[in-house]
Amino acid sequence: MSSFIRELPKVELHLHIEGTLEPEMVFYLAKRNGITLDYADESALRAAYQFNDLQSFLNIYYQGMQVLQTEQDFFDLTWAYLARSHQENVRHVEIFFDPQAHTERGVAFADVVNGISGALAKAKQEWGLTSYLIMSFLRHLSQEAAFETLQQAKPFKSFITGVGLDSAERGNPPTKFTQVFAVAAQQGYRLVAHAGEEGPASYIRDALDILKVERIDHGVAAIHDAPLMARLAQERIPLTVCPLSNLVLKVVDDMSEHPMLALLHAGVCVTVNADDPAYFGGYMNANYQALQEGLGASDADLLQLALNSVEACWLPESEKATLVERIRAHGQQYLA
Numbered sequence: 462m463s464s465f466i467r468e469l470p471k472v473e474l475h476l477h478i479e480g481t482l483e484p485e486m487v488f489y490l491a492k493r494n495g496i497t498l499d500y501a502d503e504s505a506l507r508a509a510y511q512f513n514d515l516q517s518f519l520n521i522y523y524q525g526m527q528v529l530q531t532e533q534d535f536f537d538l539t540w541a542y543l544a545r546s547h548q549e550n551v552r553h554v555e556i557f558f559d560p561q562a563h564t565e566r567g568v569a570f571a572d573v574v575n576g577i578s579g580a581l582a583k584a585k586q587e588w589g590l591t592s593y594l595i596m597s598f599l600r601h602l603s604q605e606a607a608f609e610t611l612q613q614a615k616p617f618k619s620f621i622t623g624v625g626l627d628s629a630e631r632g633n634p635p636t637k638f639t640q641v642f643a644v645a646a647q648q649g650y651r652l653v654a655h656a657g658e659e660g661p662a663s664y665i666r667d668a669l670d671i672l673k674v675e676r677i678d679h680g681v682a683a684i685h686d687a688p689l690m691a692r693l694a695q696e697r698i699p700l701t702v703c704p705l706s707n708l709v710l711k712v713v714d715d716m717s718e719h720p721m722l723a724l725l726h727a728g729v730c731v732t733v734n735a736d737d738p739a740y741f742g743g744y745m746n747a748n749y750q751a752l753q754e755g756l757g758a759s760d761a762d763l764l765q766l767a768l769n770s771v772e773a774c775w776l777p778e779s780e781k782a783t784l785v786e787r788i789r790a791h792g793q794q795y796l797a
């Protein structure tokens with residue numbers, strides 16, 4: 462790992478907190494909560510992390526998170542992620558959580574949000590690590606279920622900045638959630654959606670034009686649609702791209718075929734993110750490193766990607782300016 466990458470100030474915009482659940486914590490929480498697991502030990506669990514596509518990952522992902530039961534569990538999970546991020550010089554994060562994956566199992570919405578928010582507040586206090594929380598609807602469930610979740614979120618509105626859309630993409634188009642996104646916007650949530658990960662470029666268009674999202678999560682399918690790519694570049698619509706995720710879930714066959722640099726050099730506001738790092742082999746630094754070693758990204762490319770993340774994030778302009786200054790100073794130190 463180069464010191465350029467390690468010391469680069471970073472912003473993370475596409476991270477599922479449940480996707481940071483490391484096998485060690487699965488076993489620790491299972492024991493604490495009196496849950497028996499189907500795996501003998503941590504390495505047996507890790508060995509089950511063999512994915513062919515998004516669905517094969519989601520099956521393991523929803524299974525693993527069943528050890529998350531109490532507010533303290535959500536606090537500990539989030540705290541471990543933030544400590545790791547702080548170590549990797551991540552300065553600001555905008556993270557997803559999947560409330561329906563927990564309330565469906567009988568966990569209280571309040572326990573989920575209070576646990577996560579408590580850790581976010583502590584990281585801000587201790588390290589100045591800033592954050593926003595994004596509530597993601599599961600797209601394999603109905604729009605009605607999403608409406609119920611939006612209702613449950615009402616008392617916690619001050620802790621939740623945005624609404625997103627994740628889980629199984631194919632067959633669950635953005636248009637399935639048109640009304641609930643419109644109501645969420647009226648309530649003051651900012652909007653994002655996963656689109657164009659496994660699904661077609663048309664899902665990216667529909668997320669923009671029908672759901673009215675301001676950022677696309679993944680969006681790599683845009684590489685197959687030249688007019689869409691031109692529009693993304695022209696309007697500087699951010700894509701929160703996740704290189705190691707795309708490799709592990711076989712969205713690309715090899716990192717050398719990843720569209721990140723083609724999108725970057727076409728002027729699209731692409732950003733680097735970890736998605737579900739416990740499952741995909743690495744956190745932020747590992748994703749930057751994969752782009753450098755596997756795709757041949759230069760330090761100047763990585764610097765631009767980090768600047769794009771600041772442009773794409775939801776911090777107030779004054780805080781963005783501070784981050785831009787730090788990243789540029791880092792560039793001057795290394796690239797002069």
Ligand code: HPA
Pocket residue numbers: 477480515522627628629630655658706736737
């Ligand atoms: O990458 C993802 N795609 C869709 N749903 C998800 N839920 C967690 N990670 C993902």
Ligand SMILES: [Zn+2]
Pocket residue numbers: 475477627655678736
């Ligand atoms: Zn994701």
